[in-house]
Amino acid sequence: MGFVFPLIATLTVLGAVGAMSFRKSIHAALSLVVALLGIAVTYLGLGAEFIALVQVLVYVGAVAILVVFVMQLTRSEGGQGEGMAVRPAALGVGTAGLVCGGLISCVVLLPDFRTPWPEKADVGLARLGEALTGDYVVALEGIGLLLTVAIIGAVLIALKRPNKEETPE
């Protein structure tokens, strides 16, 4: 089983690099799906089966499909092959590399993170449900309210407004 994590991690990183570097945006979206699925498999390996399912449902099932829909609705007239920014790309990549290098050096240099694999009680769906409807019911309601407000706001923002010339007065 030791080879599974390096394989999945490599696939995830390659998918992420593709998602950020492909010229055609539809290729980037499909590459993002690979990265998100790789993260879902990593969750499975970590023993968080429910989160893996949520990841597939929300990210691969909803977010990726939504991104592709919006991509089709907003086909740029300047052609699909839009390139990197006018600002020097090396500057952006360098900044990101600096941040990433800082994080990696923290992880590698600090010995606290080399903890062994602990034995852990299985978190069943029943326990998760009890926690969500018990101690964390207010947070659950809050998320529900937030999603409702976000959807109403999204519809309002994307709504087609009548042109000012056409409105009377």
Add this chain to the structure above:
Amino acid sequence: MAPLHQYLLLSALLFGIGLAGVLTRRNGLITLMGIELMLNAANLNFIAFWRHSPNPEAIEGVLLTMFAIGVAAAEVAVGLALVIAIYRRYRSVNLDEVDQLKG
């Protein structure tokens, strides 16, 4: 299974890649995808720390990740609506052409 620092390395790499995409790409949709990638890296950290924590009964790591995914979903809905609104106004999703807040 893999020790904690390998998961942290993976998540640091994903965060860096997402940040590089956000900083360099002009397409608003690709920028949004980069933000999603960074949020996913944070979620991966939550789950990795939860799994390697000494308390075997704790369930908070999973719950926190679920709420983070919910907030991210709300953010994507509003972000994509903004992309559509920007496209209506400018006939483009190129962020460099979006230079005023006035609709």
